[in-house]
Amino acid sequence: MSQANALQPLLAAGQRMESELVDFRRDLHRNPELSMQESETAAKVADRLRAIGFEIKTGVGGHGIVAELSGGKPGKTIALRADMDALPIEEESGVPFASGRPGVMHACGHDAHTTMLLGAARILAERKDEINGSVRFLFQSAEEINRGARLMIEEGALDGVDEIYGLHNLPTLAVGKVATRYGSLMGSVDRFEISLTGKGGHGAIPDQSIDPVVAASAIVMGLQTAVSREISPFDPVVVTVGSVQAGDTYNVIPHRASMVGTIRTFSPRVQSTMQERITRIAGQIAEAYRCKAEVDYVEMTPVLVSADDCVAHVERTVEAVIGADNRIEAAPTLAGEDFSLYLQNVPGCFFWLGSGPLEGAEHAYGLHHPKFRIEEDCLPLGASLLAAVALNRLT
Incomplete structure (x- = not known):
């Protein structure tokens, strides 16, 4: 079976749970929490993970959560990470599920990242027997203040991990597109x-x-x-x-x-x-x-630098799932991401997932803007791609 044929069912699995993912993300968006205050968000994530069948560790690096899925055979441990915190911004997006907390907003899409990783966890749990090794899911707090990753690492979240992968939505990139880059992607x-x-x-x-x-x-x-x-x-x-x-x-x-x-x-x-x-x-x-x-x-x-081999793996996986025409080279940016701390410890790759409108994405409101919004079609795609990146590495 070709790589594309093997991974296409993951895309379909994400699409089947789209309405559930949208509902969960909207609930998080309506109830944002600042860095190191994500107790309600973490509780919702923990409940979903337990319902899937995971045993979890909570309170890691603040309100972080670690869940592990062991496959049918021994092998590598691949980590997937999402961040959960919001920003001190008054929302002006105008969406019906806008923040109900004055001065606090998910203006960077971490609600979407959390939702995507939950979706990936569910997809992979249904394919547990296909996995040679383990997948570790890291739900991280306090990315916006550059504390969460450091605390997660100090508390052992990376112990035994061979590689780590993560993504960030990008509203100035059309939904359905992915951007990858070798070398420095984001600044110190x-x-x-x-x-x-x-x-x-x-x-x-x-x-x-x-x-x-x-x-x-x-x-x-x-x-x-x-x-x-x-x-x-x-x-x-x-x-x-x-x-x-x-x-x-x-x-x-x-x-x-x-x-x-x-x-x-x-x-x-x-x-x-x-x-x-x-x-x-x-x-x-x-x-x-x-x-x-x-x-x-x-x-x-530090500077966010993905490992070449891991970038190549993500590119192959993305092309197998959504086609080479939907992957582009990412432009470097001096915006920072504490995912870089994980990459100092283990090899991995961080990539952009388009979350903007199909037409005129380059003119969409960017990250950290009070009118920031995403195209929710990116949710099932992000869940499927994260699951595919892990499964394709462990089969």
Whole structure:
């Protein structure tokens, strides 16, 4: 039997459960939970897994869940992962099942990812005897704050795993399409916070003060030279200051100011040099303005790099299930994903699943937008592809 013929029943299995997947995803979408608060979501996932027949481990890395499916014969252990958390965004999508919790929204589609992995678990459970080895299902909390994967790993979620696979929906890619990439797919994620101390005083008498606001303004601009004048233009790097805080009223020079930002790169080598650059530039500019600077720098996640062999496996599987015409090469992005931490420990592949409209997907609202929405046809396809990736590796 050809690979395509062997995997086509998985696509049909996903399509048969489409209405059930849609209902479950809409319930999660209506009841989103922020990172490290996903107790209700985890409970719903746990109930579904138990109903399928899984023995599960809960409370892994926060509210994470681990379930294992052992096949009919010994072999490798393949892990499949989905994230569960929502974002602090007020929803404006206009869908009838929009978030019922003010200021919290599934604006990145993690509700869809969770639903797809549940679907894959059910598909594979029905084909348990065909599996040579085991499939481990990881339902992870706190991806949006880059904590969940690290905590899952620390608590043994990857112990004994040979390979790991995951996907992310992409609303700017048409539903029915998949995008894969060799090498760096997503950027590293670092966080920095700079605290400035000056000398507060009256806004009308600046000569008797040391103004940290002026120093902060200079630092925001000066940090860009870390990219434009110290790093090769062939090494993509982004330095973004996302928040500046100082003062409480119009006529007072504050005593302190602070800023927080992020740095994204595609090179582990460049990532390792950024802390020194940010600390030096901020400190010396602050000194020029007679202020003192303290820098807190945290490397949160590495560059996401899939293993070549695993990318090739996903590509073969995708082409067998939905055809080569529906797979494209993914463009790199400096958005980050803590799936990269799993890939530091075991080989695997992370890929994009189209969730946008068939026409004009490139103009759809992107990830983290208050009007973000998905085409729900991606749910059974995502479930089928995850199941196929695991089964095709274990038969």
